[in-house]
Amino acid sequence: MIPIHHFLIISIALFCLGLYAVLTQKNMIRILIGVELMLNAGIINLIAFGQGEDAANEGQMMALFAIVLAAAAAAVALVIILKVYGQHNTIDPTQMDELKQ
């Protein structure tokens, strides 16, 4: 059996990489990639603590719901990025400072 600490360390590394992407990137699609990495880090934690459950499968069920929610969130975020790009002609979040043109 893999020690749970090793899952947690991989999860921490993925989370911090995602956080670094969110903090530094100037491209909204790259920020979305960072958010996806952070979500995956969270799901790894759910799976790691959910191993060894016989009947309830709480960790795995929660992970399944989290994966579906993350996919839905990514689709909505992409549509919003495309719409914002159509209005502002940029995908740099530091230049989006107007609600209406």
Add this chain to the structure above:
Amino acid sequence: MIVMFYFFAFFTLLLAVYAVTAPNLVRSVFALFGCLCGVAGLYVFAQADFIAVAQIVVYVGGVLVVLLFGVMLSDKAVLAQVDKAVHRVFSLPKILALLSTVALAVFLIWQVMGYAFNVGAPTTVNTINNIGVNTVSVYLLPFELLAVLLLMVLIGTVYIARKGTSAE
């Protein structure tokens, strides 16, 4: 088997680093593709076979296709300009972000390593069977709510993306 786990972990982290730092956005998306497949491999080692399949179907099949569409629909000149601005120098915000992220990682690893987690022994039961039964019994309400939410996302994204909203 243990060796395979560390192979998957190394592969995942390497591709995650490349996804974050690659100069080319399309390469970055494809690195994320490999990274998410590696994460699915890690799930198998925690006896979550079904979640691994769901990860590949939903993330690799869904999210990445959507991401690639987003990349291809944005203007090439704008992308090049944004990428150039990021890779120009080691700017102060970048160094500060790196320092705070590394500090957070060190703190979290220090906290995690100092704690003995009480996790049950691995089961020999087939969890896919349990997931199927639980989805339509214990977790029926969240399951149905998720179905409604996905319908909302479907209609909402089409509504936002339709032409002519900016003129109104």
